[in-house]
Amino acid sequence: MENQSQQTEKTVSIFQSNTAKMMLVGFLALVLLIPLEFVKDLIRERSERKKEVVDEVAELWGKDILFYGPILKIPYKSFDEYNVTNPKSNITTIERKSSIKYAYFFPEKLNNKSNVKKNTSLKRGIYNNVVFTANMQFDGHFGKPNFEKLNIKSEDLLWNSASIVVKTTNLKSIKSDLNINLNNQKLNFESKSEEDTIYGTLESDKFDYHTLAKTDAIKFNFEMQYNGSKSIKFLPIGKTSKVSVDSDWDSPSFEGAFAANDTTKSITKKGFHADWKILDINRSFSQQHLDKIPNLNEYAFGVKLIETVDEYQQNERASKYGFLVIGLTFLVFFLIQSISKIGIHIFQYSMIGLALIMFYTLLISITEHSSFKLAYIIAGIAVITMITLYSTSILNNKKFATFIGLALSALYTFIYVIIQLESYALLVGSIGLFAILGAVMYFSRKIDWSSN
Template sequence: MENTNKPQQNKFGNWVKTSITARMLMVGFLVIILLIPLSFINSLITERAFRQSDVVNEINEKWGENVLVYGPILKIPYKTYTETKTYNEKTKTFFTEVETHIKNVYIFPESLNADVNVDSKTLKRGNFESAVFTTTMDFSGHYIPTNLTSKGIKDEDIIWDKATVILKTSNLKGIKSEMLLKLNQNTYSFQTNFNENSTQNSDYLDVLESGFINPIDLSSKNDAPFSLSMAFNGSKQIELIPIGKTTTMKMASNWADPSFIGNYLPNDETKTITKDSFNAEWKVLHINRAFSQQHLNKIPNLNKFAFGTKFMVMVDEYQKSERSAKYGFLVIGLTFLIFFLIQTLSKINIHPFQYLMIGLALIMFYTLLVSISEHSNFLKAYLIAGSSVIVLITLYSKSILKTLKFPLFIGLSLSALYAFIYVIIQLENYALLVGSVGLFLILTIVMYVSRKIDWNNG
């Protein structure tokens, strides 16, 4: 029995060593096996990204979150009346009782101009950092003489001496200084209005309300100009709701990667973005939005009409690492393909264990990349991790292939491959195009080299 099985075993072993098909199956199987640790690498990157997100949110919560300003809005109380008729059985007559109710009308300014200056910086906690900013927002504009006859409100029913100005914001905690409203010749301070906040705040904004406005400042004959300055600590984004019949906003910042968000984009002719700053201007007319300048009883939720700028990190370190890891299958597959072609063309035997060691070295690139990028910038981490892996595989292949030309070719190929992937990661609009062209060229080279292989041999 031993003599019978031994030739069969030798035949199978020789087939595995010499057959191109067997080597292809073996390489393919190893690539699939290496997808398991590669998936753990992706999980590690995701876990670290979530950790970073938690730290960033904690920093932003303490420093100041996104800034949304809704106002200033003129709040004028007025009287309404209800009549109740009661029939008196004794006198056989109806008794009419009039009850007075106090309601409010909310009036938006005729013009609203905002001049916004943003100074951004980074805050660090451990290995993580968050982009935050300090902004100064200077508002100016004017109200026109109030005429509420179209709303069915008589002038004698308006309570002028109880009028106030409402200001709503998403970042009450981030306000840095006292806010003073200058209306005509008088100045008014603000305080938090909990009652307004609890009964009418359906948009989850905090409400500030001024003291009572001097009726002289709301003359029925002249416009009422106003100015207001606000300073915030904030993060993520700055937005303004265009409540002015004509609303303009100018924004300048030292931020290099703005993302303009909301219903309205800045004017192209006034927008400039450089490598370390940007300037933008918006102009929104009343015909550009679907709401009026006067509202009875309730301030409407107009958050969907907000516009502004998101101060975003285009691709942070973990996003870059994640995008790099997505090409892990390509890197392992192409590297194994290079070794397979060298083995097939040169008749040098490469053991499956050696393929496995090379694959694990390629996977170690991503753990090095993630860990180093937490303490340095992505480019430096990519260079250190890439160089380490390339040198390791080149020296290891020197011991396998016994010549110098093949290891040098492998080192150059890996260098070109990692450089190609780095370029794709940095690109945004042209990533798909460059990646497709690069893969096409790689396929062309492989097809050209493999034409010399005798595929009929095994």
């Protein structure tokens, strides 16, 4: 009877030991990863929904702009010779068959000035969209075409059927009159249906090259207004290409085959300015082409208008620290329990853990209707207040409850700082975790882990 009592007492002491409690709390923390993953799935789902809405709006308003032109197009006659044998006389003769082909010439100088203004009024539901209106001005001149280099005889050229071609990815979002001035002669553009799936094609009225080119150069200028989204890019087809972009967007990403001029580039909270100057020696394609206009997308350059970190990215980054918050909060409660000998039931740990997870559902729901900063403050205050009041009742000690509230405030502030940082996020995070580890080691140094 005495042995059975000792065995029962020993069994109870094992499950009441600090080791068993720590293992149970650790297991609970792992279990809470399940609802935390559900919250992360919710954030991803909302983020995907935003992308769908943004793509839908971009389809209606206007997509990315990629501009390719203007290009001088001159038709010529091409002759093919065939051997034709008469079946009766068995005599073979040579016949010539003509067809119309085209030669394309890029400009000697191509200048562009673009003013890009964001549109903040286009909102679908709770989602904002990165859309803009681009006012683009072009000018420059074409040099004298060198047909000898292309092995085309002058008598085969159809000088009176010359035209100007412009290719762009965004025909339907052009919002201005389509015309071009060539040596002060105004020509209208018309859209052409072609097999090119990348670009839409605009071609001017036909003109007589000799009549228009009284000098060796044909000067041009024209304007276009676009509705676009996300990015605006150009192809440097001029022998000398100059592009200047001004915008009220404060978070540009300059990308493409050529970098903007560092000496004139500027980015402020009010917007940005960028200049490019590209010479023919900077890229490896010719100024004249036969039969078709080449695909030169690899030489595109320009600017992408971005949201540096949108609300869903910030929420996703915050949720990645969820397990750290749960683990450190449980650790604080466990240390208080071990030092003060106050009993905390596993159910009470569960309630605290669920309250910590509720922080992320509050954060994502409030963020969709306000800023991330305001949502973080509201969700943080709500959860910290709830856990602090709950701690007061279960610990029966205002001092411990106040310490928990301060510790949670410091932890959420620390995580918010990390989320906002970009270049120094890893450094600050590592230093912070090192400091937390040191604090845990300090407060746990006198705990007797062998006691019940």
